[in-house]
Amino acid sequence: MAVTVKQIAQHAGVSASTVSHILNNRGQYNEKTRARVKQTADDLGYRPNRFAQGIRKGRFDCISLVLAHCPTLSYLPPYRLAGIHDELLDHGIHLVNSKLPEPQLENKDYISSILRELMSDGLLINYNTKIPTTLTQFVEQSQLPAVWINSKHDVDCVRPDDLKIGYQATRHLIEMGHRDIAFLDYQGLHDQSRVWLHYSAFDHLNGYRQAMEEEGLDLSMVHDQTMLVPEDKLDFSRHWHQQPNRPTAVLALTVLDAVPVYVAALLQGLKVPEDLSIVTVINDKLDLMSLPLTAFTIPNYEMGRAATSMLLKKIKNPAKKMEPLILEATFSQGSTCAPPTPNY
Amino acid sequence: MAVTVKQIAQHAGVSASTVSHILNNRGQYNEKTRARVKQTADDLGYRPNRFAQGIRKGRFDCISLVLAHCPTLSYLPPYRLAGIHDELLDHGIHLVNSKLPEPQLENKDYISSILRELMSDGLLINYNTKIPTTLTQFVEQSQLPAVWINSKHDVDCVRPDDLKIGYQATRHLIEMGHRDIAFLDYQGLHDQSRVWLHYSAFDHLNGYRQAMEEEGLDLSMVHDQTMLVPEDKLDFSRHWHQQPNRPTAVLALTVLDAVPVYVAALLQGLKVPEDLSIVTVINDKLDLMSLPLTAFTIPNYEMGRAATSMLLKKIKNPAKKMEPLILEATFSQGSTCAPPTPNY
DNA sequence: TTGAAAGCGCTAACAG
DNA sequence: CTGTTAGCGCTTTCAA
Numbered sequence: 254m255a256v257t258v259k260q261i262a263q264h265a266g267v268s269a270s271t272v273s274h275i276l277n278n279r280g281q282y283n284e285k286t287r288a289r290v291k292q293t294a295d296d297l298g299y300r301p302n303r304f305a306q307g308i309r310k311g312r313f314d315c316i317s318l319v320l321a322h323c324p325t326l327s328y329l330p331p332y333r334l335a336g337i338h339d340e341l342l343d344h345g346i347h348l349v350n351s352k353l354p355e356p357q358l359e360n361k362d363y364i365s366s367i368l369r370e371l372m373s374d375g376l377l378i379n380y381n382t383k384i385p386t387t388l389t390q391f392v393e394q395s396q397l398p399a400v401w402i403n404s405k406h407d408v409d410c411v412r413p414d415d416l417k418i419g420y421q422a423t424r425h426l427i428e429m430g431h432r433d434i435a436f437l438d439y440q441g442l443h444d445q446s447r448v449w450l451h452y453s454a455f456d457h458l459n460g461y462r463q464a465m466e467e468e469g470l471d472l473s474m475v476h477d478q479t480m481l482v483p484e485d486k487l488d489f490s491r492h493w494h495q496q497p498n499r500p501t502a503v504l505a506l507t508v509l510d511a512v513p514v515y516v517a518a519l520l521q522g523l524k525v526p527e528d529l530s531i532v533t534v535i536n537d538k539l540d541l542m543s544l545p546l547t548a549f550t551i552p553n554y555e556m557g558r559a560a561t562s563m564l565l566k567k568i569k570n571p572a573k574k575m576e577p578l579i580l581e582a583t584f585s586q587g588s589t590c591a592p593p594t595p596n597y
Numbered sequence: 598m599a600v601t602v603k604q605i606a607q608h609a610g611v612s613a614s615t616v617s618h619i620l621n622n623r624g625q626y627n628e629k630t631r632a633r634v635k636q637t638a639d640d641l642g643y644r645p646n647r648f649a650q651g652i653r654k655g656r657f658d659c660i661s662l663v664l665a666h667c668p669t670l671s672y673l674p675p676y677r678l679a680g681i682h683d684e685l686l687d688h689g690i691h692l693v694n695s696k697l698p699e700p701q702l703e704n705k706d707y708i709s710s711i712l713r714e715l716m717s718d719g720l721l722i723n724y725n726t727k728i729p730t731t732l733t734q735f736v737e738q739s740q741l742p743a744v745w746i747n748s749k750h751d752v753d754c755v756r757p758d759d760l761k762i763g764y765q766a767t768r769h770l771i772e773m774g775h776r777d778i779a780f781l782d783y784q785g786l787h788d789q790s791r792v793w794l795h796y797s798a799f800d801h802l803n804g805y806r807q808a809m810e811e812e813g814l815d816l817s818m819v820h821d822q823t824m825l826v827p828e829d830k831l832d833f834s835r836h837w838h839q840q841p842n843r844p845t846a847v848l849a850l851t852v853l854d855a856v857p858v859y860v861a862a863l864l865q866g867l868k869v870p871e872d873l874s875i876v877t878v879i880n881d882k883l884d885l886m887s888l889p890l891t892a893f894t895i896p897n898y899e900m901g902r903a904a905t906s907m908l909l910k911k912i913k914n915p916a917k918k919m920e921p922l923i924l925e926a927t928f929s930q931g932s933t934c935a936p937p938t939p940n941y
Numbered sequence: 942t943t944g945a946a947a948g949c950g951c952t953a954a955c956a957g
Numbered sequence: 958c959t960g961t962t963a964g965c966g967c968t969t970t971c972a973a
Contacts (some may be wrong), residue, residue, distance in 0.1 A: 255950095257949095257950060257951085258607065258950065258951065258952090259950075259951095267959075267960085268959065268960045268961075269950090269951080269952090269960090270952070270953080270959080270961080270962090271958090271959055272961070273950095273951065273952055273953090274952085274959090275704055276955095277952080279952095279953090280958080280959090281958065282958065282959080283958065283959090286958080286959085296737065298738075298740075300714065301714060301950090301951080302648075302652065302716070302949095302950055302951070303648075303715075303716040304647075304648040304651045304652045304657065304716055304949095304950080304951095305648075305652050305949075305950035305951040305952090305965090306950085306951060306952080307648045307951095307965095308646070308648045308649050308652060308949095308950085308965050308966060308967090309950085309951050309952050309953085309965055310949080310952085310962085310965085311598065311965070313648065315693075315716075318694065320678075322679070322682070323679075324675030324676060324679055328675070329675070331668030331672070331673070332668060334664075334668070334694075334696075335667075335668055335696070336668070338694075338696040340664070342696075342698060347693055347695070347715075347716070348693065348695075348716075349659075349691055349692065349693045349694065350662065350678075350682075350687070350691075350692040350693065350694045350695040351691070351692075352678075352679070352682040354686070367691065369644050369645075370644060370645055370646075370647045371599060371644045371645065371646050371647060372646075372647040372648060372691065377945095394642065395642065395644075396599075396642075426673040435796075448964065483882070483883070483885065484887070484889075486887040487887050487888065487889065508886070509883065509886060509887060510887075512856070512887065512888065513887040513888065516859075516860065516863065516888060519864065520690070520859065521861065538827070539827070539853065540855065541827065541916040542852070542853060542856040542886065543827040543828070543830040543831050543853060543854075543856065543857040544831065544856065544857065544860060546833065562651040585805075586951095599966095600969090601965095601966060601967085602966065602967065603966075603967095611944085612943070612945075613944090613966090613967080613968095614943080614944060614945080614946090614967095614968075614969080615942090615943060615944070617959085617967065617968055617969085618943090618968090618969090621968080623968095623969095624942080624943090625942065626942060626943080627942060627943090630943085644968090645967080645968055646965095646967070648965095648967095649949090649965080649966035649967040649968090650967060650968080651949095651967095652949050652950060652951090652965095652967080653948085653949055653966085653967050653968050653969085654949085654967095654968085655949070655950095748956080761969095784961085814945045858971080876944075942958105942973100943973085944971100944972090944973080945970105945971090945972080945973095946969100946970090946971090946972100947968105947969090947970085947971105948967100948968095948969095949966105949967090949968090949972105951964100951965090951970105952963100952964095952965095953962100953963090953964095954961105954962090954963090955960105955961085955962085955963105956959100956960085956961075956962095957958100957959085957960080957961090
């Protein structure tokens with residue numbers, strides 16, 4: 254099967270430890286031996302067995318990226334992953350990818366063989382919505398260092414400043430002169446039983462509230478009684494665009510909401526931004542779909558990097574709780590916002 | 598640090614091998630010992646060290662997902678990943694995630710040093726566009742079993758039937774009565790030097806050609822001389838919507854092209870589908886952005902699963918080359934296609 | 942029904 | 958400069 258140190262040793266006529274030393278650039282060796290050993294290792298196509306190395310060192314040099322089974326519960330934007338990788342690359346650490354089975358399928362003491370078996374020094378948890386209590390418990394019990402990405406916790410987490418996004422998006426509109434600014438809610442935030450929704454939705458709403466109240470403006474929510482499925486968003490948006498008391502601006506803080514709102518406006522013959530200003534939030538440039546949406550961009554690359562960096566620190570010092578790291582979004586002007594047109 | 602078999606043995610007052618036997622449900626043991634050992638293992642929070650197991654078995658029980666460093670070169674749709682995981686879960690195999698750093702890609706030694714250290718029994722290569730020759734060479738040389746996802750190779754690959762997508766999309770429009778059907782190319786397919794573009798773009802084009810030629814219809818390409826960047830797609834689309842000889846239907850076989858085409862049409866006062874029919878291709882339901890686009894969906898979950906399954910077979914039987922597996926896309930009606938409006 | 946011993950591939954301490 | 962030896966955590970004979 255795979256080439257081992259021992260085999261190289263035989264071929265090169267030296268001992269295994271000599272091979273090990275030379276391949277790891279340790280000790281003082283005869284230049285000839287050194288060359289010969291390196292050459293045979295190359296010829297034989299030697300690849301060190303990381304498992305053996307790990308077992309020896311007592312470290313795995315490997316961390317786990319924990320995801321929900323269902324992609325909607327733990328969205329992993331490509332640049333977040335890129336950030337994680339870049340940080341790891343600097344430290345020669347590998348990434349193992351683990352998906353937890355659906356929450357419903359979990360017994361109280363069974364989290365998935367993946368996490369029950371040890372092959373990583375720490376956990377990067379990108380499980381965002383509907384986080385199962387079994388997971389939280391497991392993380393607390395197991396002594397594994399862990400960092401949460403994009404979810405809210407007292408310690409050991411990295412997330413965007415969603416409150417500020419809500420606040421700033423609203424301020425942006427207010428400063429342009431808007432007074433009648435709606436907050437779009439297609440998820441049913443008003444429903445008390447939906448606490449499992451991603452925290453950002455509530456934070457956006459609170460940021461909006463704060464900005465509106467500071468100015469003494471009335472809140473204005475746009476929502477259906479039900480949580481709208483994607484297929485209905487366009488229709489519903491067209492519907493409320495027809496209302497006579499239509500707002501002059503709307504916060505649609507998900508691109509999956511902003512696009513149908515934008516398109517619905519066009520279909521209703523409204524001009525954007527003259528008749529309706531729209532602000533949204535994107536995870537990635539490509540989310541814009543080549544549309545000129547005014548948007549806040551979640552700093553996904555930075556989140557990935559920062560979370561990984563935090564985890565590596567925790568691995569060195571597992572006892573230490575880390576302050577939550579809250580990163581700011583960046584703003585792109587776009588062209589879906591303008592001062593309101595006077596309404597005669 | 599972590600709890601070991603030896604520690605359990607001490608606590609339970611038995612030998613390490615007994616512990617191992619019992620935890621793996623092997624051998625005949627006294628029910629009392631059995632219970633005691635299991636209990637202490639539980640109490641101590643024992644989790645087997647996979648590295649030690651792996652070293653013993655001579656297998657890693659782990660495969661690598663190889664990605665490009667730059668996310669645009671190896672797009673990994675969430676459901677593809679889900680398919681990979683589901684297949685692996687059935688076999689108790691782990692997934693390690695590796696990104697090949699771009700800058701050093703030309704350096705052969707570097708690429709192999711990355712892949713060399715992978716602790717895996719095989720490679721799942723999700724590197725789609727601009728595949729570096731160093732990678733291809735490495736895969737051929739190294740004896741690691743490997744399967745390519747979403748790229749075209751003579752053997753050992755799983756990909757969608759993009760030719761058929763192009764063909765069927767065109768047929769769909771033809772059968773509705775369209776004769777003037779344009780193929781949208783915002784990537785510069787006509788430029789000979791762009792062979793590195795993803796194969797699907799060329800296959801879509803060929804499928805379109807085939808369907809048009811069968812009917813004796815004239816090809817009609819929409820493209821700029823340059824490869825359009827996202828920011829310009831909307832403007833360019835608006836521009837060609839104004840042309841008097843505008844086609845009655847268009848193939849925009851990427852959602853990133855279809856959305857700006859659709860929106861540009863609305864901005865120009867065109868009705869979709871009455872004035873312009875649009876067909877597109879999506880990777881995921883969510884790509885639709887709640888718009889009613891008529892679309893072919895890439896079978897990403899199935900691709901992930903099938904590729905993984907193929908890889909597992911190759912790991913068992915590394916010598917065997919596998920026939921490429923070409924999966925069909927599914928069609929969703931949407932409402933952006935209709936018979937052409939008679940043009941007086 | 943249980944335990945001792947060997948060994949997977951690798952590295953580090955210690956001899957020589 | 959190089960080799961011997963021991964041991965990481967685990968499993969698997971084989972013997973008791």
